Amino acid sequence: MEFTIQCSGIGFAIEINFRNLENFNIGGLYNAIYTFAIAVLIILFIKKMIETYLAWSSGDPDNNPLNILIGFLKAMIIMITFGFIYTKFANVFYEFFYNLLQGMTGSKDIVTVEASNLAFNVFGAILYLVIAIQLALLYFQFITRGIEMFILRLGMPFASIGLLNSDGGAFKGYIKKFMTNAFTIIVQLLLMQLAIILMNKGKFVLSLSTSSIALRTPHMLQEFMSTAGGGSVSGKISTVTRVVNTFRGGIGKGKK
Numbered sequence: 480m481e482f483t484i485q486c487s488g489i490g491f492a493i494e495i496n497f498r499n500l501e502n503f504n505i506g507g508l509y510n511a512i513y514t515f516a517i518a519v520l521i522i523l524f525i526k527k528m529i530e531t532y533l534a535w536s537s538g539d540p541d542n543n544p545l546n547i548l549i550g551f552l553k554a555m556i557i558m559i560t561f562g563f564i565y566t567k568f569a570n571v572f573y574e575f576f577y578n579l580l581q582g583m584t585g586s587k588d589i590v591t592v593e594a595s596n597l598a599f600n601v602f603g604a605i606l607y608l609v610i611a612i613q614l615a616l617l618y619f620q621f622i623t624r625g626i627e628m629f630i631l632r633l634g635m636p637f638a639s640i641g642l643l644n645s646d647g648g649a650f651k652g653y654i655k656k657f658m659t660n661a662f663t664i665i666v667q668l669l670l671m672q673l674a675i676i677l678m679n680k681g682k683f684v685l686s687l688s689t690s691s692i693a694l695r696t697p698h699m700l701q702e703f704m705s706t707a708g709g710g711s712v713s714g715k716i717s718t719v720t721r722v723v724n725t726f727r728g729g730i731g732k733g734k735k
Contacts, residue, residue, distance in 0.1 A: 557639045617671060
């Protein structure tokens with residue numbers, strides 16, 4: 480199996496490698512987590528309804544109880560159908576990658592290293608070795624990303640419980656992490672293919688730069704997502720405070 484196909488499978492479905500392990504039942508693990516999460520969701524839903532609308536000791540009793548019921552139904556639906564949803568999610572990103580690959584290379588075929596096209600000299604041999612090491616490190620990054628996706632999938636039922644709250648709780652952050660990991664895998668796969676293409680053409684310096692960027696992709700996308708998010712709440716409050724103080728100072732000077 481080609482190296483790139485292995486990496487894409489590891490990134491989105493690393494549990495395939497666990498199926499032949501002895502004393503490990505991934506289906507049983509999923510069932511235990513989902514059963515417990517559904518029980519916790521029901522308990523917290525009942526508790527929230529009693530405290531808010533009967534005891535009036537928590538939340539906003541004037542808020543429509545239908546909102547909490549809708550949040551409960553959303554969480555329940557996501558818990559029950561998430562396995563199917565994630566399969567479709569992974570398939571969409573697989574297709575997205577192959578469409579991008581076709582747009583970049585003119586074909587959906589995976590590009591492999593062709594030793595006959597490599598023009599070796601001493602400098603080229605050193606760069607080829609460095610690139611090979613970076614591709615190996617990239618492979619371990621795919622393993623790390625795959626394990627992260629696996630853990631996120633296991634924790635999704637508990638993140639869904641946050642939908643009982645009006646702000647979505649941890650659910651929004653969970654979805655953001657899923658999307659960041661998925662796009663990281665796609666970008667790294669494309670950069671890996673580009674690095675191999677450049678290496679096949681003997682352009683070792685460009686290939687080395689491309690593989691180096693591929694290794695930095697998780698950090699780069701994380702910075703981008705943080706910037707796109709607009710910063711933390713405390714940062715926004717500080718900014719507003721500084722603007723208000725400046726405005727007040729200007730008014731005070733104007734009065735003098």
